[in-house]
Amino acid sequence: xxxxxxxxxxxxxxxxxxxxxxxxxxxxxxxxxxxxxxxxxxxxxxxxxxxxxxxxxxxxxxxxxxxxxxxxxxxxxxxxxxxxxxxxxxxxxxxxxxxxxxxxxxxxxxxxxxxxxxxxxxxxxxxxxxxxxxxxxxxxxxxxxxxxxxxxxxxxxxxxxxxxxxxxxxxxxxxxxxxxxxxxxxxxxxxxxxxxxxxxxxxxxxxxxxxxxxxxxxxxxxxxxxxxxxxxxxxxxxxxxxxxxxxxxxxxxxxxxxxxxxxxxxxxxxxxxxxxxxxxxxxxxxxxxxxxxxxxxxxxxxxxxxxxxxxxxxxxxxxxxxxxxxxxxxxxxxxxxxxxxxxxxxxxxxxxxxxxxxxxxxxxxxxxxxxx
Numbered sequence: 342x343x344x345x346x347x348x349x350x351x352x353x354x355x356x357x358x359x360x361x362x363x364x365x366x367x368x369x370x371x372x373x374x375x376x377x378x379x380x381x382x383x384x385x386x387x388x389x390x391x392x393x394x395x396x397x398x399x400x401x402x403x404x405x406x407x408x409x410x411x412x413x414x415x416x417x418x419x420x421x422x423x424x425x426x427x428x429x430x431x432x433x434x435x436x437x438x439x440x441x442x443x444x445x446x447x448x449x450x451x452x453x454x455x456x457x458x459x460x461x462x463x464x465x466x467x468x469x470x471x472x473x474x475x476x477x478x479x480x481x482x483x484x485x486x487x488x489x490x491x492x493x494x495x496x497x498x499x500x501x502x503x504x505x506x507x508x509x510x511x512x513x514x515x516x517x518x519x520x521x522x523x524x525x526x527x528x529x530x531x532x533x534x535x536x537x538x539x540x541x542x543x544x545x546x547x548x549x550x551x552x553x554x555x556x557x558x559x560x561x562x563x564x565x566x567x568x569x570x571x572x573x574x575x576x577x578x579x580x581x582x583x584x585x586x587x588x589x590x591x592x593x594x595x596x597x598x599x600x601x602x603x604x605x606x607x608x609x610x611x612x613x614x615x616x617x618x619x620x621x622x623x624x625x626x627x628x629x630x631x632x633x634x635x636x637x638x639x640x641x642x643x644x645x646x647x648x649x650x651x652x653x654x655x656x657x658x659x660x661x662x663x664x665x666x667x668x669x670x671x672x673x674x675x676x677x678x679x680x681x682x683x684x685x686x687x688x689x690x691x692x693x694x695x696x697x698x699x700x701x702x703x704x705x706x707x708x709x710x711x712x713x
Contacts, residue, residue, distance in 0.1 A: 386439035516645035542618035565669035600667035613658035
């Protein structure tokens with residue numbers, strides 16, 4: 342079973358969008374379960390429900406208890422599960438799930454227990470009720486991976502040590518979290534934060550990467566969501582001549598050139614071995630150093646893109662565990678608030694260029710191509 346866990350250290354960076362696109366990709370190929378653990382912004386479960394609450398036929402619905410600590414009944418969690426299918430012209434099979442109380446937090450111990458209990462429900466209750474053999478689980482979170490995975494080697498028990506389970510930890514990079522890691526490393530009182538991230542990532546790479554099909558559990562995402570911040574905060578910036586790293590495809594769509602170059606590498610079959618978390622951080626840090634010594638850039642998001650330009654110039658292939666989303670669609674601003682009159686997946690397949698022309702191409706190729 343493949344577990345895709347979407348994480349980041351900052352809100353509003355596109356975790357819901359990544360979860361939706363992952364669901365769109367996988368539910369065509371195999372039976373998929375999507376779990377919404379994002380208590381602060383529980384959008385995925387709402388957006389993936391057909392026709393709001395009107396579907397609620399009992400044959401398509403389950404309400405189950407997951408006991409995360411048998412010595413503490415107060416820590417029992419109750420989850421809703423709904424079977425969804427029937428997109429016109431598309432074979433879709435997935436189960437949408439969300440907790441009854443989305444504000445009950447999890448730590449490394451309860452998250453591991455949650456995965457074990459969830460797997461039992463998948464193999465028994467969900468199969469018996471829906472007839473789905475779930476092969477892919479996608480979990481949208483509002484957590485950093487340091488909140489969810491153990492810090493000690495001896496705590497990587499089931500399901501983390503199972504040869505039948507592969508973990509993909511989707512981590513969305515944005516400048517603010519990168520800068521926080523870099524700046525905190527300079528202050529002795531805050532050294533624990535970057536050290537914890539580095540050590541936890543190394544632990545996860547060691548324990549979850551042994552039999553992993555990619556050799557590393559992390560999937561690094563470069564998302565163009567920061568362009569939206571630049572558009573809303575600095576309209577005059579875009580009224581001038583477009584910068585070299587940005588192309589206006591149409592009135593709605595912008596292309597970011599360094600990410601487009603990474604996608605071109607993938608299309609040409611130039612796929613490199615996986616990159617470790619710390620190696621990617623160090624390369625971005627080096628790229629930032631080259632930029633700030635040459636020019637002063639006030640906008641942090643522009644600085645991040647400049648960093649990506651320098652990083653891309655230093656590579657000749659895209660790492661197998663790096664997904665470059667090179668398109669920005671202005672109409673995605675506020676998309677989670679829209680009324681789609683049914684499944685948002687219709688919009689993902691038919692209208693989201695970032696899915697069709699960026700995510701799907703990159704993800705499919707990186708799943709199938711062997712690194713050189």
